[in-house]
Amino acid sequence: MSLRDELFKKFGTNFQSSFADKGTLTFPREYSFPLDSEETTLYQDFFFHLKDEYRFHMLIDICYEDVLGEGCLYYQFLNLEVYFCLQVTVPIGKSRYFPSLASLWKSAEVLEEDMMKHHHILQSEGRKTQQRVDLSLFKNEDKAPGIAPVPEYKMPLQPTESQRLRYWKRFGPHSSPFNGKMRVDLLISEEKVFDSQLVTGLYFRDFEKKCLSKDPNELIFFFERLCIKDSVFAPLLWIETIEQRFSISIPDKAKAIRMVWMELARVEGHLNFLWELTQELGFFVESSVFAELLEQVYHLFNIYSGKTQNFSLFTFGGMKKQNPIGWGTECLEVAKYLYKNIEDVEKEFNRNPRWMEVTKGFSMNAGTALDYGFTGPNLRACGVNFDTRKTQPTYFYDDVDFEVPLGIDGSTYDRFLVRLEELKQSLRIINQVLDHLPAGDVINKEHILYKGLYDQGADDLTYSLKEGVIPFREGSSFSSIEATEGQLGLFVRTDASKLKKVHVRSPSLIHSGAFSELIKGGELAGVFTAFQSLNLDPWEMDR
Amino acid sequence: MKTHENRLGPRSPSWGGVSFYSINSLNFLERMKSWSRAELLSPFVLGANCCARELYRLSGPNPQVSSIRENFLESEPIESCDVLIISGIINKQISPYILEAYERMLSPRYVIAVGTCAATGAVFETMASDEILPVDVYVGGCPPTLDTLMNGLDLLRERIRKGIKPRPQFIDGVTYES
Numbered sequence: 001m002s003l004r005d006e007l008f009k010k011f012g013t014n015f016q017s018s019f020a021d022k023g024t025l026t027f028p029r030e031y032s033f034p035l036d037s038e039e040t041t042l043y044q045d046f047f048f049h050l051k052d053e054y055r056f057h058m059l060i061d062i063c064y065e066d067v068l069g070e071g072c073l074y075y076q077f078l079n080l081e082v083y084f085c086l087q088v089t090v091p092i093g094k095s096r097y098f099p100s101l102a103s104l105w106k107s108a109e110v111l112e113e114d115m116m117k118h119h120h121i122l123q124s125e126g127r128k129t130q131q132r133v134d135l136s137l138f139k140n141e142d143k144a145p146g147i148a149p150v151p152e153y154k155m156p157l158q159p160t161e162s163q164r165l166r167y168w169k170r171f172g173p174h175s176s177p178f179n180g181k182m183r184v185d186l187l188i189s190e191e192k193v194f195d196s197q198l199v200t201g202l203y204f205r206d207f208e209k210k211c212l213s214k215d216p217n218e219l220i221f222f223f224e225r226l227c228i229k230d231s232v233f234a235p236l237l238w239i240e241t242i243e244q245r246f247s248i249s250i251p252d253k254a255k256a257i258r259m260v261w262m263e264l265a266r267v268e269g270h271l272n273f274l275w276e277l278t279q280e281l282g283f284f285v286e287s288s289v290f291a292e293l294l295e296q297v298y299h300l301f302n303i304y305s306g307k308t309q310n311f312s313l314f315t316f317g318g319m320k321k322q323n324p325i326g327w328g329t330e331c332l333e334v335a336k337y338l339y340k341n342i343e344d345v346e347k348e349f350n351r352n353p354r355w356m357e358v359t360k361g362f363s364m365n366a367g368t369a370l371d372y373g374f375t376g377p378n379l380r381a382c383g384v385n386f387d388t389r390k391t392q393p394t395y396f397y398d399d400v401d402f403e404v405p406l407g408i409d410g411s412t413y414d415r416f417l418v419r420l421e422e423l424k425q426s427l428r429i430i431n432q433v434l435d436h437l438p439a440g441d442v443i444n445k446e447h448i449l450y451k452g453l454y455d456q457g458a459d460d461l462t463y464s465l466k467e468g469v470i471p472f473r474e475g476s477s478f479s480s481i482e483a484t485e486g487q488l489g490l491f492v493r494t495d496a497s498k499l500k501k502v503h504v505r506s507p508s509l510i511h512s513g514a515f516s517e518l519i520k521g522g523e524l525a526g527v528f529t530a531f532q533s534l535n536l537d538p539w540e541m542d543r
Numbered sequence: 544m545k546t547h548e549n550r551l552g553p554r555s556p557s558w559g560g561v562s563f564y565s566i567n568s569l570n571f572l573e574r575m576k577s578w579s580r581a582e583l584l585s586p587f588v589l590g591a592n593c594c595a596r597e598l599y600r601l602s603g604p605n606p607q608v609s610s611i612r613e614n615f616l617e618s619e620p621i622e623s624c625d626v627l628i629i630s631g632i633i634n635k636q637i638s639p640y641i642l643e644a645y646e647r648m649l650s651p652r653y654v655i656a657v658g659t660c661a662a663t664g665a666v667f668e669t670m671a672s673d674e675i676l677p678v679d680v681y682v683g684g685c686p687p688t689l690d691t692l693m694n695g696l697d698l699l700r701e702r703i704r705k706g707i708k709p710r711p712q713f714i715d716g717v718t719y720e721s
């Protein structure tokens with residue numbers, strides 16, 4: 001019996017599923033209880049049941065929505081064995097409290113905290129309370145808020161020798177080694193690290209809320225500015241979501257070109273990572289090689305769009321324009337050049353004992369990584385074979401030939417190696433796609449949005465989408481895409497005419513949850529390398 | 544809702560006390576000083592965002608940017624820098640850190656706001672950088688191209704060479720030299 005049937009049998013009409021790999025479950029009434037009470041065991045029992053019996057080992061996202069004072073929680077679970085994504089909807093009514101799931105899934109901790117930051121709701125265990133992050137510009141008479149102080153170390157009554165020497169120290173955000181990235185407070189003693197605390201929210205710009213006041217076309221540009229490392233996956237995810245809603249099919253050539261762009265973005269992201277890591281560790285010869293390769297990729301971007309990021313290339317139903325003449329050939333040449341150079345650099349790294357020395361340690365086993373909700377190269381470095389390009393292929397991913405590189409123990413070295421290998425695989429994909437590039441148009445001129453645009457003029461499209469002349473289908477959906485650093489997810493709920501809720505699942509946010517455990521007991525110098533190797537993107541994390 | 548007038552004083556062509564075309568009014572020593580200052584500047588880049596990615600290309604191997612490297616020196620600790628390059632959004636949480644970085648820098652210190660986010664706050668409707676700091680040069684674009692960035696840096700050098708002092712801070716009606 002498939003998992004879907006099992007869920008049907010158990011939950012009856014509460015469970016709905018129209019796709020083979022997706023389903024939604026409304027929280028059954030018999031488990032509900034007064035949510036603001038301290039009694040949470042029943043709630044947790046239900047979720048334990050899901051994890052234990054139906055093998056939903058990953059909690060990938062939590063989202064909260066407030067509709068006229070009635071709150072609702074959406075949990076997204078993933079079963080890796082058969083790849084099934086389950087959305088559990090829990091209406092919590094007027095209560096401002098909800099029970100924590102951090103004892104079942106470790107990823108819940110960071111997700112819940114993020115949610116509380118944005119919505120000012122509390123957990124019923126009274127474990128943590130979080131003030132809402134305030135975006136309001138400070139007025140003339142207000143002074144800027146001060147810098148949060150470094151926490152104080154509370155020494156136990158009978159401290160050991162090591163405990164006596166411990167103290168908290170602040171690193172960053174504007175000093176080396178977290179140059180401009182984020183502020184990290186570390187508890188150190190004799191060059192060893194015992195605890196850590198990430199100070200997030202520095203780049204908070206209320207992205208999700210501002211999405212609601214934009215129209216779908218504007219949102220493409222808005223989503224391009226979601227991540228630092230690439231500006232391809234986020235807008236594509238938004239476009240795919242809308243295309244699914246309106247059942248817009250796109251021509252073969254547009255599919256192929258989108259694939260090339262996705263892989264180029266991955267190449268760019270990984271090269272960026274390698275450049276930063278080698279720069280950080282003082283391998284300046286290698287880092288200059290990566291910087292040069294990066295310039296090659298930027299050159300390709302420049303020919304196509306005149307920019308190196310935020311390209312505004314994609315649109316609903318395909319691409320905005322045909323690729324320039326000769327771009328494909330240039331792309332193939334650059335891919336060949338990159339492949340050769342990367343192989344050379346790889347040989348350097350394989351023979352270099354100093355490189356092995358500085359990148360050793362800070363490993364994570366597969367079970368913990370899954371518990372923390374890791375995805376992308378960070379998860380594959382731990383040895384878990386999970387890549388949605390293989391399991392849920394979109395576009396032509398099942399026609400091309402590529403491998404999913406895996407690490408062994410998820411150490412810093414593995415995280416580096418997996419990315420290096422993935423880079424080469426991406427170049428392989430680009431080669432194959434460009435060799436068999438289909439002919440034809442790059443945009444589907446028959447679809448409803450396009451017709452709206454050209455029959456009535458551009459302003460009318462905005463109007464019709466906003467006023468519901470072209471109706472949104474009512475309901476919620478969660479979709480994701482295999483971005484450079486893991487699964488970038490997007491939760492969207494619409495009513496008949498308007499966007500009601502947009503929520504982004506940021507892979508960096510989830511990876512940051514494991515940082516504290518990853519570095520415990522490590523050497524101070526190695527901690528910075530480990531931090532770099534997780535490749536967190538604060539711009540995307542804080543949203 | 545903008546508060547230029549209150550925090551920065553009225554805008555006038557002679558912020559630093561020296562008007563833009565007054566190089567001839569400087570004596571030899573002053574000219575020597577501003578020339579030497581303009582010949583070697585050490586910028587410090589703030590922010591982890593899309594604009595910063597473009598900024599890091601300035602120290603890269605692109606032949607286009609080689610002219611920049613003669614006059615701009617990369618230096619690591621912020622205490623030895625005199626040009627602050629702000630990019631990315633500015634909100635309530637990050638502004639104290641920016642002010643902290645600004646205060647730790649060498650004096651006289653110059654500020655460049657790079658990108659629409661930092662210059663006007665327009666992309667995500669956040670604060671503009673001149674609400675917290677006096678800004679000397681604004682570079683527009685989302686993100687600015689390499690050429691625009693280099694023009695911005697050149698403009699700053701030009702201003703310094705002509706003896707224009709950095710814009711002073713106005714806090715609570717009192718002027719502070721930067």
Ligand code: SF4
Nearest residue numbers: 593594658659660685
């Ligand atoms: S101005 Fe544009 S490119 Fe620069 S940081 Fe802001 S959103 Fe990113």
